[in-house]
Amino acid sequence: MVTSPRLGTGANQEAIRRHNLSTMLRHVHLAGPTSRAELTTAMGLNRSTIGGLAGELAELGLTTTAPASTGARQGAGRPSQSVAAADDGPFVVAVDLGVDRIIVARIGLAGLVHERAEEPVGGDREAWRVAADIAALVRRVADGAPSGAPMVGIGIAVPGLVRRRDGLVRLAPNLGWVDVSPGPMVLAALGVDVPVVIGNDADLGALAEHHRGVGVAIEDLVYVSGHVGVGAGVVAGGVPLAGAGGYAGEIGHLRLTAGGGECHCGNHGCFETAVGASAIAETVGCPPERLAGLEAVLEAFDTAPPGLGAIGREVGEGLAGIVNAFNPRMVVMGGYFRFLYRLVPGDVTAGLDSATLPAPRESVTLCLPGLGSDSVLLGAAELALEPLLADPVGVLRAPRLSPTA
CATH class of the missing domain: 3.30.420.40 (ATPase, nucleotide binding domain)
Structure with missing residues (x-):
């Protein structure tokens, strides 16, 4: 009989230790300063083991410790210390x-x-x-x-x-x-x-919003990126959806109209030609040389300029296909879509309503990024x-x- 080799006790203990260090560091990275008492509960380890792991992370220059708030105290004895990411670390x-x-x-x-x-x-x-x-x-x-x-x-x-x-x-x-x-x-x-x-x-915008932005604890979301072009990042079941090669999410190059304008990708009638930066800039009177500052141009408007509502409706109609395909709970409007959605929310919603199947429409919400312009x-x-x-x-x-x- 052939058996698989087994790790020795020392090697196994080392693997467990490094796994626990990773778990604690990831928790502090995502949750922020956390008391040792909270880490004990979250990781299912005893207090002395948690103390040892926290000490090792501190020795590596990854974390610091400080007295936790009184709310983190559990039971009798000294208040639990808090573990936080080091400001001067890697x-x-x-x-x-x-x-x-x-x-x-x-x-x-x-x-x-x-x-x-x-x-x-x-x-x-x-x-x-x-x-x-x-x-x-x-x-x-x-x-x-x-x-x-x-x-x-x-x-x-x-x-x-x-x-x-x-x-x-x-x-x-x-x-x-x-x-x-x-x-x-x-x-x-x-x-x-x-x-x-x-x-x-x-x-990457979707990843950040899922980890520490508006999409924390949301398992199914789409982050729509609008800069010069248009793209989307998808998180499905809590896992980034990359596709076979990593190319998933290129919604800007969905072909919406056979006779549409020419796109930078070489095709005609792409979603991007209708709602990309060039189309928006032309509608709001932003000259081509200021295209890089389109977000600032849109942000300066208190009310929507003429014609922007029509683009907003096209945005919603394009998003309907994404909602129908992926059934997300949340669509995050990133890039210049943040400001477009602020100016014409009703038009975007109307476009979405007009083309989305009733069942997936019931569960989805449009929202702005929790991380602002820093999502990507x-x-x-x-x-x-x-x-x-x-x-x-x-x-x-x-x-x-x-x-x-």
Whole structure:
């Protein structure tokens, strides 16, 4: 009889310890400062084990401890201490790459944004030039990190189809990119070797809103991203829906009308041609050279300008297909859709009502992002932080170069 090899007692105990460290760190990362008493209940471990795990995370520079509030006290004895993410601990750099601007931030555990920088994208949008601009911004925000705090990863959100297994951008039509690998280009420009992960901007917006935004505890949601183009990130049953290659959610390229306008993707009549930034800008009188500032233009309106209601209705009609297909409980209106929905909520709702099947319409709510304009940026940070959350000991023991060296 052939039997599978079994881990020795020491190896098994080490695996359990590292699993428990990961569980505690992830809880603090998502829930914020948590008393040891609450962690004891949540993790089902005894107080001494929780104390040991908290001490080890603190030694790794990941957490700090402080007296908890009196409400966290359970039973007799001293009040339970609170475990919180360390302000000066390991960090990642998150990048929100738009068609016209790059936003970069140094972000720590618990989604703490420590420093950010922003620059416009150059006119030619060549990948190597954009990568060099990203690298310069990464270095700028990383240089401000506390001494000894390691950068454990870089997360980049891209407005395009990103292959899940290796981060290859198969198509970013509004950037003019086809089969581009921005990660190695950024690392080459930085001259360092840290993990770089790439994700679709709408997928990462959905991830962040589900983890720490308006979608916390919502198992089925769609985050609709509106910048220059249109995309969607889907969370189904609490799990991000990526598709076979990672390309799910490209709602901007659903073909709505056979005789519609030409889209950047090469097709005609895409949803994006009707409700994308160019269509909205033309309707509200925003000149093409101010397209990058469309969100600010929409935000300045107290009432909807003429014609915006018609676009709002088209937004709702397009969302109806998504609601019918995925039956979400929540649709989060991100990017410039935040301001469009504020101005014409009735038109968006009317469009949704007109084309959604009654059953899925009953359970869905349209809402604004809980994270405001930072949904995509914080989603990129979540993606980059995941290896640290999964195995804090393994990541922090790995040899790593500092970006400021």
